[in-house]
Amino acid sequence: MTRRLLLAGGGHSHIEVLRRWALAPEPGVTVTLLSPDRWTAYSGMLPGLIAGHYRHHECHIDLDALCAAAGATRIAAMVTALNPTAQEVVTSRGDIIRYDRLAIDIGSTPATGGIAGAGRLGIPIKPVADFLAQWQILCSAALNAPRPLELAVVGGGAAGVETILAMQHRIATEGGRARFTLVGDAAQLLPAQPPAVRQRFAAVFAARGIGLRLGQTVTGVRADGLEFADGSTLACDEVFWINGAAPAPWLRASGIHCDAGGFLSIDATLRSVSYPDVFGSGDAAGMGHAPRPKSGVYAVRQGPPLHDNLRRSLRGEPLSEYRPQRRALALISTGDRQAIAVYGPLSCHGAWVWRWKDNIDRAFMARYRVS
Numbered sequence: 001m002t003r004r005l006l007l008a009g010g011g012h013s014h015i016e017v018l019r020r021w022a023l024a025p026e027p028g029v030t031v032t033l034l035s036p037d038r039w040t041a042y043s044g045m046l047p048g049l050i051a052g053h054y055r056h057h058e059c060h061i062d063l064d065a066l067c068a069a070a071g072a073t074r075i076a077a078m079v080t081a082l083n084p085t086a087q088e089v090v091t092s093r094g095d096i097i098r099y100d101r102l103a104i105d106i107g108s109t110p111a112t113g114g115i116a117g118a119g120r121l122g123i124p125i126k127p128v129a130d131f132l133a134q135w136q137i138l139c140s141a142a143l144n145a146p147r148p149l150e151l152a153v154v155g156g157g158a159a160g161v162e163t164i165l166a167m168q169h170r171i172a173t174e175g176g177r178a179r180f181t182l183v184g185d186a187a188q189l190l191p192a193q194p195p196a197v198r199q200r201f202a203a204v205f206a207a208r209g210i211g212l213r214l215g216q217t218v219t220g221v222r223a224d225g226l227e228f229a230d231g232s233t234l235a236c237d238e239v240f241w242i243n244g245a246a247p248a249p250w251l252r253a254s255g256i257h258c259d260a261g262g263f264l265s266i267d268a269t270l271r272s273v274s275y276p277d278v279f280g281s282g283d284a285a286g287m288g289h290a291p292r293p294k295s296g297v298y299a300v301r302q303g304p305p306l307h308d309n310l311r312r313s314l315r316g317e318p319l320s321e322y323r324p325q326r327r328a329l330a331l332i333s334t335g336d337r338q339a340i341a342v343y344g345p346l347s348c349h350g351a352w353v354w355r356w357k358d359n360i361d362r363a364f365m366a367r368y369r370v371s
């Protein structure tokens with residue numbers, strides 16, 4: 001009997017599932033990918049694309065080509081609801097799709113839920129395709145602006161820091177006019193990083209003339225700027241949301257077990273703790289047994305064990321356990337073809353770190369290029 005494997009989202013784990021499926025298809029299994037976009041962004045190179053160092057195709061993976069190689073079908077739609085008891089999902093096209101195994105790798109979106117007006121105003125970093133379209137428009141506007149545009153990035157973690165530095169570099173090198181402010185609710189820039197790394201970045205921000213508004217919680221956004229919990233405001237022409245990670249609301253609404261943040265609860269085999277025919281990975285899933293930050297590194301590392309366990313589950317074999325690494329190397333770019341490497345308490349900075357990162361990223365992308 002044919003069994004149906006449904007992959008929801010073309011995230012960092014599912015590209016590896018498709019790549020491995022292409023090398024050895026499983027007899028009697030049909031694979032369907034639900035992804036609204038043909039191209040999925042590789043997050044490690046996204047700041048380089050924003051900065052103008054890469055072209056679109058260099059940091060996007062062609063899901064249609066991967067699907068074709070894997071004998072899979074892509075349906076150009078989002079999942080909008082899940083009924084895990086009936087083993088079916090509802091798509092943004094209104095279709096109901098049934099599955100025997102479902103894997104969810106749909107990422108997350110910025111956590112703007114508590115900010116008044118954020119649903120209408122500002123530009124979220126995800127979905128990436130929408131963000132990139134808006135960024136292009138803003139680059140053109142900065143070139144022709146009669147006065148410097150005031151731009152704010154909300155999010156003081158690694159993604160927000162990399163993005164604002166990339167934006168500032170791009171606009172400055174193209175001769176555009178803009179002033180940037182990074183806004184974060186933690187008292188420090190990059191609160192998860194060691195003090196030496198925070199100091200390195202503080203020096204880069206000062207040298208590049210980027211303002212900091214730290215230790216303040218954004219409560220609202222208006223057409224002319226941001227409002228903070230202490231009653232103060234920041235005037236700006238545009239704001240970018242790169243703060244935190246929020247789950248898709250339909251996960252919790254489906255009744256499947258979710259963690260306190262609303263992310264799909266998975267066990268050490270990457271399987272849902274409440275429905276054994278549902279798997280999850282990447283930002284969308286929470287490893288309650290071994291919590292890790294929402295980071296592409298873990299989504300990438302989960303790809304091979306997810307692939308193995310989907311196959312084992314379809315065959316009725318016992319699943320294997322995945323143990324996430326305790327600590328990951330972070331290569332955080334500064335927008336100007338330099339980067340800072342961080343491993344535990346150790347860090348270093350320079351153009352050579354960027355070249356190292358560039359080599360790693362290009363080698364990663366080459367794995368998913370289907371000739």
Ligand SMILES: Cc1cc2nc3c(=O)[nH]c(=O)nc-3n(C[C@H](O)[C@H](O)[C@H](O)COP(=O)(O)OP(=O)(O)OC[C@H]3O[C@@H](n4cnc5c(N)ncnc54)[C@H](O)[C@@H]3O)c2cc1C
Pocket residue numbers: 008009010011012013014034035036037039040041043044045046047077078079080105106107108125127158159160162163242248281282283284294295296297298299331
């Ligand atoms: C600017 C920036 C830079 C970053 N740099 C790094 C870095 O250098 N290293 C690192 O480790 N992490 C980095 N991150 C974090 C990283 O982006 C995420 O942790 C990573 O993308 C998570 O991968 P994922 O597979 O969970 O989801 P994603 O990569 O977000 O992929 C999810 C996919 O699912 C699709 N999708 C979404 N919703 C649905 C739906 N309902 N139905 C179907 N499909 C859907 C999306 O279109 C997307 O293609 C960065 C993040 C940002 C914003």
